[in-house]
Amino acid sequence: MSWTDERVELLKKMWGEGQSASQIAKELGGVTRNAVIGKVHRLGLSNRTTASSAKPEAKPAPAAAAPAPKPAEPKARPEPKTEPAREAIKEEPAAEAKPIPARKQIIPAGQPLPPQPSANEISPEALAKVNEIEKKAKKLTLMELTERTCKWPVGDPATPDFWFCGLPVQQGKPYCEAHVGVAFQPMSSRRDRRR
């Protein structure tokens, strides 16, 4: 694959949007994130102050004692930094899809939450599965979630023992296999059983 105008354009666009090199590479296809980064540098567009670059690049400050404000920066930047934005959009999908595992009962904070009281219209098997893997959950915090960690929330967010499953997600989905099972109900299982 070569850097056609289209591909470069997409690269620029995504990079500008704050997409990570690996994400861009994924999108483009046929290239690695290294290739993307290399290209980005060659194109001259670089620093974005993203996750992992707190360059303490202290200017030698040539002017001996004249902190004169340099007019050499007429840039008008509408947006200070992309950092917050990126994190924001990263969290949204998770919150959006958050099914909030039915936890009707008010459980006193600090309790083990033994029986899984949810079982609404979810297949018993799926539930059993969830209860199983929940023991093996990685119990990640919000910040530790990645594209391939199950984002299923467990517990009460207002409680100390609130965490996210964190097991490997199913391709594409935001949850691990077990949680996908209870998160995405085919409707077929929630047909009105009473009638």
Added chain:
DNA sequence: CCCTGATTCGC
């Protein structure tokens, strides 16, 4: 361990 970007250097 997963991930991030930055740099180097042979091609």
Added chain:
DNA sequence: GCGAATCAGG
């Protein structure tokens, strides 16, 4: 110019 290997960091 390209990008794998490597580095440096979270």
